[in-house]
Amino acid sequence: MPHTSQIKIPATYMRGGTSKGVFFRLQDLPEAARVPGPARDKLLLRVIGSPDPYGKQIDGMGGATSSTSKTVIVSKSTRADHDVDYLFGQVSIDKPFVDWSGNCGNLSSAVGSFSINAGLLAPERVPHNGMATVRIWQANIGKTIIAHVPVTDGEVQETGDFELDGVTFPAAEVQLEFMDPAADEEGAGGSMFPTGNLVDELEVPGLGSIRATMINAGIPTIFVNAADIGYTGTELQDAINGDPRALALFETIRAHGALRMGLIDDLGQAASRQHTPKVAFVAPPLDYTSSSGKRVAADEIDLLVRALSMGKLHHAMMGTAAVAIGTAAAVPGTLVNLAAGGGQPAAVRFGHPSGTLRVGAEAVDMNGEWSVTKAVMSRSARVLMEGWVRVPGDGF
CATH class of the missing domain: 3.10.310.10 (Diaminopimelate Epimerase; Chain A, domain 1)
Structure with a gap:
């Protein structure tokens, strides 16, 4: 044969x-x-x-x-x-x-x-x-x-x-510098905030209208408040990935956000564009236990973030999403910034399912248009x- x-x-x-x-x-x-x-x-x-x-x-x-x-x-x-x-x-x-x-x-x-x-x-x-x-x-x-x-x-x-x-x-x-991280995705207008707003009202079937910060930095990302979708921000993978209804909800949010960001022309295209945009939910600091059993205290972090990748809650945090988090946190008024306590921090430490991560970014408002020269974080x-x-x- x-x-x-x-x-x-x-x-x-x-x-x-x-x-x-x-x-x-x-x-x-x-x-x-x-x-x-x-x-x-x-x-x-x-x-x-x-x-x-x-x-x-x-x-x-x-x-x-x-x-x-x-x-x-x-x-x-x-x-x-x-x-x-x-x-x-x-x-x-x-x-x-x-x-x-x-x-x-x-x-x-x-x-x-x-x-x-x-x-x-x-x-x-x-x-x-x-x-x-x-x-x-x-x-x-x-x-x-x-x-x-x-x-x-x-x-x-x-x-x-x-x-x-x-x-x-x-x-x-290994220290990484992401230079001028606002993404120039085709159809996203080349703007860090493609809708022109720091916070939008996003209509999501089955959920109604929720607040969302949609940003192109590191990777196109849709941020929503954990409380608005019934979560605390302390969830680990099983709480999301073991719930088919939750996964379907996040995919719906992702698809409708992608449409608003100009990344797709119709909702049907979202299925063939799974890697972007990301969808994440944020919350003010709370005590929680990470997936390794390590205790993370609220006073050790600036905010909580959970993010999904390829339809599942990530076990830690995608590096590109971390750039988006640091960038959004540096812009006063975004949902990420508000969850971190406001102001204009040069860096934030956020809690994710596996523990914590620090990321820094410098945001500048030039004639009403926000830009970031670089975002910095360490990996190995x-x-x-x-x-x-x-x-x-x-x-x-």
């Missing part, structure tokens, strides 16, 4: 922040997959093990969650003042599509170290000891990210004592495995 041989493709499996993904150099992909299109999507789906009606991704590298169903393609940049181009693909678990509509802030923290290890940076850009500054062009959203990667004895330093809630073991700290990254990933030769 004839059979198809497998091909092997150089790849690196990395943790970045609270996510994991398969990283490729563009030049290592099969020729048909070096350009956007069906061949690339089919290849990445097969690598990750999707679509999987069982929802487990057993026959691939995915981990059956939105945080672990991710792919990254990196190449030397042709843009001035940038070292590498970084393209992120969010792979659906149970459906045959790859969403290219946004960035992954968590995996952004691994792009710098991957680029150094993969030989994509000029040697003179990497110190023997010190901090390598990697200038990353985020190709999905057309933005610059600056990664500060520690280097020891000429090699990327991955171990250290930096602790990140949502990650079991400490590692070396580590190579988990490197070598080749194998896929059937007829799989793409």
Whole structure:
């Protein structure tokens, strides 16, 4: 009986922040997959093990969650003042599509170290000891990210004592700067607040009119008050992900918010754009116990935030959503800002299901139009495995 041989493709499996993904150099992909299109999507789906009606991704590298169903393609940049181009693909678990509509802030923290290890940076850009500054062009959203990667004895330093809630073991700290993070999504008008308002009344079938802050920063995000939808902001994953009605409600909010933000032309398009926008709910600080059993006290945080990714409550916080949180918190009058106590904070520490995270942003009001020059946060990254990933030769 004839059979198809497998091909092997150089790849690196990395943790970045609270996510994991398969990283490729563009030049290592099969020729048909070096350009956007069906061949690339089919290849990445097969690598990750999707679509999987069982929802487990057993026959691939995915981990059956939105945080672990991710792919990254990196190449030397042709843009001035940038070292590498970084393209992120969010792979659906149970459906045959790859969403290219946004960035992954968590995996952004691994792009710098991957680029150094993969030989994509000029040697003179990497110190023997010190901090390598990697200038990353985020190709999905057309933005610059600056990664500060520690280097020891000429090699990327991955171990250290930096602790990140949502990650079991400490590692070396990687600081990220998201430059001019307001997203220029097609149809969003290029404005940080695409509706022109800091707070809108959003009509949601089955729920009525609720207040929402809709922002393009880091990633398009819809923020609502936890109390307006029957929550406290202290919920963990099971409270949301185990409730089909809750998930349907959040998807309805997301779809109607996407329409108001100009990201889709009709509600039916939301189903094929799962990665963006994100939907999150916020609340003033309360004591709660994180998913690891760690107690988080109200006086340790500025606000509570819970966010959904790919239709499920995230176990920690997406990095891009953290940028949106920091940016919105810095603008007086947004729901995020009000939950954090108002004012114009340069940084906030928020509570998420796995613990806490600090993110900073500088917002400026220029003639009634808010802008942010950059948002800053720290993550960590580590190579988990490197070598080749194998896929059937007829799989793409």
